[in-house]
Amino acid sequence: MFRRKLLALDYMNPDTFNVNDDKGFRDLIVWLEDQKIRHYKIEDRGEIKAIDSKDWPTAYKKYLGELNCPASPNERAAVVDWLLGLSVRFEYGDNAEKYKSETSDNVKNKHQAAPKVVNTNPLDALDFQSAEFRDGVNNLAKQLNITPHADHLVTLKAVSKLIRTRLSAEALQNPGEFVHQGKPYPIFEADLGFDTGDYVLNNAGKALRLMYIHDLRELQTRINECIVSVQNITANPKTDTKLGKVGR
Known part of the structure; x- marks a missing residue:
């Protein structure tokens, strides 16, 4: 019906x-x-x-x-x-x-x-809410050292982001440009600037602040790329010297 x-x-x-x-x-x-x-x-x-x-x-x-x-x-x-x-x-x-x-x-x-x-697209036949699909996503996240989220679709987004940024053909060929090297930033040792009175909330605040700064840096990078693209167009005018005059 x-x-x-x-x-x-x-x-x-x-x-x-x-x-x-x-x-x-x-x-x-x-x-x-x-x-x-x-x-x-x-x-x-x-x-x-x-x-x-x-x-x-x-x-x-x-x-x-x-x-x-x-x-x-x-x-x-x-x-x-x-x-x-x-x-x-x-x-x-x-x-x-x-x-x-x-x-x-x-x-x-x-x-x-x-x-x-x-x-013929096999993805269209998948049941994204099935237990088998959830287990598959969580197992893949475990292999990639990603902490599973309560919502397996959120976990899938994290898996997708990691694969796009770290396991793409370009990243595998030039890992130094995509995988940050050096000593990890001691995020939980940094000063939050205020105290919520709860240790777990303080750490969550530090993590959120770091994610916010990361987003701002990515936005600034894109803005800089836009400025450079515009300057390449406007700051390099083509001059036809045959149209110029010398003297009166």
């Missing part, structure tokens, strides 16, 4: 979705929030994305309440139908111009005329 809406939203498994399957139901809620509804900020989606947590039902009820869902949390079919309808409305609102010219006739003609495209 949900297939048409799931297809319209480009859900990955519209034909096999079963509202009575706990994992499938929770995965759909997370996917709709991540991809279509986006009620929470990314950093605030931890509770609703923790589908294996014993506290997930509480987060789920809270989520429906904040969305003003009229269906009871226990009525799964009604909840899914309402959330899909809300997602379709948001999808149309985000792409109104795209859908204005669509009618039932030309959509039907497109489906009849267009060849069926088989997606």
Whole structure:
């Protein structure tokens, strides 16, 4: 009964979705929030994305309440139908111009005329919320000496950043330009400038300050690169000496 809406939203498994399957139901809620509804900020989606947590039902009820869902949390079919309808409305609102010219006739003609495209990208078939995927990400992080985050997708971002910056072909060929050498900065021995009264909070403040300084330096580097690029254009005018005059 949900297939048409799931297809319209480009859900990955519209034909096999079963509202009575706990994992499938929770995965759909997370996917709709991540991809279509986006009620929470990314950093605030931890509770609703923790589908294996014993506290997930509480987060789920809270989520429906904040969305003003009229269906009871226990009525799964009604909840899914309402959330899909809300997602379709948001999808149309985000792409109104795209859908204005669509009618039932030309959509039907497109489906009849267009060849069926088989997606061969294996990444599209992955279940990013599955236990197997989470274990794979955490194992990869362990091999790279990265501390796993409670949200495995955050861990995946850290893994991706490390691979891009330290394990790229350019970095492997010239490691000295990408891997900092010398004695590590004693971050936790530095003076924070104020005291929170808590040792752990003080260390967290030192780490955050260092990350902030790192971001500022990266921003300054990009600004300098922009200035140099502009100067290369404006500070090297081409002069045609044949147009000049000597004397009166």
